[in-house]
Amino acid sequence: MRIGIFVIAARFPGQEPGRVLADAVELITAAEEAGFADAWIAEHHFMSYGVCPSATTLAAVAAGRTSRIGLGTAVSVLSTQHPVALAEQAAMLHHLSGGRFTLGVGRGGPWVDLEVFGTGIERYERGFAESIDVLLGALSGGPVAAGGEFFRFREIEPVPAARLRPVVACTSEGTVALAAERGLPMLLGMHIGDEDKAAMVAAYAARGGVAKGHVAAGVGYVADSTAAAVRELKRTMPRWLGPGLAGYVPVDGRPRPSRDVPAYVDLLTRIHPVGSAAHCAETLVRTSEATGIENVILMVEGLGEHRRTLENIRRFGAEVLPLLPR
DSSP: OEEEEEEOOOOOTTOOHHHHHHHHHHHHHHHHHHTOSEEEEOOOOSSSSOOOSOHHHHHHHHHHHOSSSEEEESOEEGGGSOHHHHHHHHHHHHHHTTSOEEOEEEOOOSBTHHHHTTOHHHHHHHOHHHHHHHHHHHTBSSOEEEESSSOEEEEEOOSSOOBOOOEEEOOSHHHHHHHHHHTOOEEEOTTSOHHHHHHHHHHHHHTTOOOOOOEEEEEOEEOSSHHHHHHHHHHHHHHHHHHHHTTOOBSSSSOOOOOOHHHHHHHHHHHSSEESHHHHHHHHHHHHHHHOOOEEEEEOOTTOOHHHHHHHHHHIIIIIGGGSOO
């Protein structure tokens, strides 16, 4: 199995965003020292849920502070960026990290970001497949041109050139089909459990998808007992998730999505490796066996205190990772 961390740069009440970002880099260096395989970085805009607006920038900083750990974006939001510009950043990170970088992209949501960055709701609703195809062309190692609805430009040679295959965040049947048809691995979110992840992997295969390297996100916290771990996260995580999830602002008049935060935390602590070392290891193995996914990335910031998050990473590395199959 390949176990990584999932860095959201979560801001709890009272925390200064610049400090949260600096701490996020330290989490990645600690994960490398603890034996984690990779670190994946989220991108969010204008909210406390995550205060990293550029996952590629944070990955670049982390690449300069580490030497072994894989780095990825989970995800770079494609609906608010030009795919060629994103491909250029990914190519730079690929070369400068010695091949340790993986680009993860997602459609994003109908949020105010679309208005601020000028890409608009139409690109979000209709343009994701075209954006993916332009991105793939720009990461083919050769020239790329476009003549679609959203992108029209003459043939150019991206510099530096790189041959990369991105990972695609999938939350719907349509996105699963898109990824499968292009042979791109999926990134599946922490909001769904093993049964739903397995169903998406099956749907991907049914569409003819043959890619390896799917990634599953979850929550990770190891404590002396499972009861203690669950109790602690139920106490701390709502302080982040309440105001954080409220930060999603639709660009149009549609209702803002809402979650029952305590119920969501209860779900996360039940379906993910939260508990004793043995329980965490058993949960990770069960997820891999149920879904066929061998790369699991864990959100470790649920405690809301940097020192304790570092302790969680180190303890996970010392007590859980050795229990997992290699």
